[in-house]
Amino acid sequence: MSSWETGRFVYLLLLGGVLVLWFFIENRDSLSTKIKQLSAWALIFLGVIAGIGLWGDIRQTVQPRQAVFADQGRIELPLAPDGHYYVTLDLNGEPTRFVVDTGASAVVLTQRDAERAGIDAGTLAFYSQAMTANGAVKTAPVTLDRVALGPFVDRNMPAFVNAGEMDTSLLGMTYLQRFHRIEISGGRLVLER
Incomplete structure (x- = not known):
């Protein structure tokens, strides 16, 4: 105390x-x-x-959580109290929380989440650069062997690891564009394939 x-x-x-x-x-x-x-x-x-x-x-x-409707090919994400939509994906067997960011062109991992997904941070080469709201940051391109969200499984997903400090990994458009329908309605984000 x-x-x-x-x-x-x-x-x-x-x-x-x-x-x-x-x-x-x-x-x-x-x-x-x-x-x-x-x-x-x-x-x-x-x-x-x-x-x-x-x-x-x-x-x-009591807070609503993401709902998976596998038979309908639909995922529903509730609006969080901070105004963002969060989703938990399975990255190489590790549950990882992302903020859904339609303004991000790619999937961007924190260094902590990358290590949890089995990516050796010591071997990363931060030679690429991304423009963020806070300016330019160094990133390292990686490939995620397996990315799963409910019934949807993607293999060899390109992503980046951020060299800077981030609180939460970003789920950008390279992943979101795999869905044929993205809708925000009634405080829920609906993803369908």
Whole structure:
């Protein structure tokens, strides 16, 4: 626990102690009823604290995820809270999260995702260049042996590994153009082959 968190915890304990003391002094006539009420408020307080602490897990559980309709040849991606569409692809046997980027001409991997997919970062030659919103970056061309999204499997997919820092790999047009239909409607991105 950091010193800042410890300070907050001590502050909350002191504040709670003062409130409990005031509660007992103010209501000393009917003490048993007040203890029941205090217990109810304590449980409410603990429930709120637990809800705040578990909010990230709760949000991941109720948040819509990508849906694969293999019999219809369709993938549906929900709009994320940050306004982007994310998809998880299987790269050479490793699940990898991408942001769908129709402004990117190619599939661009972070160095971390490339290594997870079995690409040796030490052998990469960053001789090509890509123009991004932040300027020019060095990239290394690679070939992904197997890329799978639900029932759709592509082999020998060209991609690039970014030499710079990126949070998430980009799923660009070299992959997206393999679908015969791309539609954004009602907060969902639909891909069909």
